[in-house]
Amino acid sequence: RIVYVNGEYLPEEEATVSVFDRGFLFADGVYEVTSVLGGKLIDFDGHFQRLKRSLAELDMPAPAAMDDLLEIHRELVARNEIEDGLVYLQVTRGAPADRDFAYPGEDVAPTLVLFTQSKPGLADSPAARAGIKVISIDDIRWGRRDIKTVQLLYPSMGKMMAKKAGADDAWMVEDGFVTEGTSNNAYIVKGKKIITRNLGNEILHGITRAAVLRFAREAQMEVEERPFTIEEAKGADEAFFTSASAFVMPVVSIDGVMLGDGTPGQLTKRLREIYLDESRKTAS
Ligand code: PMP
Numbered sequence: 001r002i003v004y005v006n007g008e009y010l011p012e013e014e015a016t017v018s019v020f021d022r023g024f025l026f027a028d029g030v031y032e033v034t035s036v037l038g039g040k041l042i043d044f045d046g047h048f049q050r051l052k053r054s055l056a057e058l059d060m061p062a063p064a065a066m067d068d069l070l071e072i073h074r075e076l077v078a079r080n081e082i083e084d085g086l087v088y089l090q091v092t093r094g095a096p097a098d099r100d101f102a103y104p105g106e107d108v109a110p111t112l113v114l115f116t117q118s119k120p121g122l123a124d125s126p127a128a129r130a131g132i133k134v135i136s137i138d139d140i141r142w143g144r145r146d147i148k149t150v151q152l153l154y155p156s157m158g159k160m161m162a163k164k165a166g167a168d169d170a171w172m173v174e175d176g177f178v179t180e181g182t183s184n185n186a187y188i189v190k191g192k193k194i195i196t197r198n199l200g201n202e203i204l205h206g207i208t209r210a211a212v213l214r215f216a217r218e219a220q221m222e223v224e225e226r227p228f229t230i231e232e233a234k235g236a237d238e239a240f241f242t243s244a245s246a247f248v249m250p251v252v253s254i255d256g257v258m259l260g261d262g263t264p265g266q267l268t269k270r271l272r273e274i275y276l277d278e279s280r281k282t283a284s
Contacts, residue, residue, distance in 0.1 A: 023092030131252030238265025
């Protein structure tokens with residue numbers, strides 16, 4: 001596999017980052033994941049805009065190659081012959097000469113790393129056909145979840161807790177209300193209404209979320225952006241989550257409580273089709 005690191009395309013075995021990199025020592029970095037379908041990037045502009053916002057919120061210098069990011073994405077997709085898969089991008093606050101909590105000066109350039117992951121048949125996963133099971137866990141993350149940082153230890157722990165409980169993923173709950181999934185935004189459907197938490201510092205502003213809500217409204221579906229409790233979710237007709245890599249993913253049980261007949265809901269399935277159709281149309 002060919003990866004990109006600080007201006008160079010290299011075989012992954014030859015790509016290196018300093019042990020003093022602040023991403024490694026302080027989780028001082030942000031990232032983006034963009035899907036590739038049919039060799040094309042899904043919603044690159046959305047991911048680019050959110051990356052700029054994450055960098056600005058953390059006073060992190062933009063990598064020099066900011067204007068070239070689209071081209072680097074395309075180059076990696078081409079060089080690695082990615083038909084379906086992902087492009088992962090990470091920017092960290094670089095590698096100062098020594099470990100220090102204070103941010104380094106302007107002489108330290110940010111570290112920019114990108115790599116691809118090939119996932120044949122990404123849009124047609126068995127999980128999407130069967131639906132997935134989630135458990136609920138306490139949301140004990142920090143207060144700026146709207147910034148897409150690489151601090152992913154608690155989400156990793158959440159996935160392990162889910163696995164241990166015989167489930168696939170976890171939804172996080174704060175003060176009784178669902179915030180989001182470990183790596184996705186959470187939704188329930190009641191009757192014909194789609195309900196998802198409103199934006200704020202408590203959740204990541206999903207790029208897939210923004211697109212799905214736009215397509216839903218365009219298709220005359222009813223959307224309500226408000227917090228919902230885990231109890232309300234367990235009594236919902238349908239549930240699903242969204243993320244760049246899972247698109248619209250049906251959820252069929254929460255903490256062992258089956259939703260509907262335990263298979264993906266009709267509205268969820270329709271929304272998944274709409275999302276895939278529409279986002280393919282504007283893929284770049
Ligand atoms: N919330 C969290 C915590 C996430 O990690 C992700 C995926 N990175 C999402 C939501 C979904 O965001 P997107 O649709 O932009 O992938």
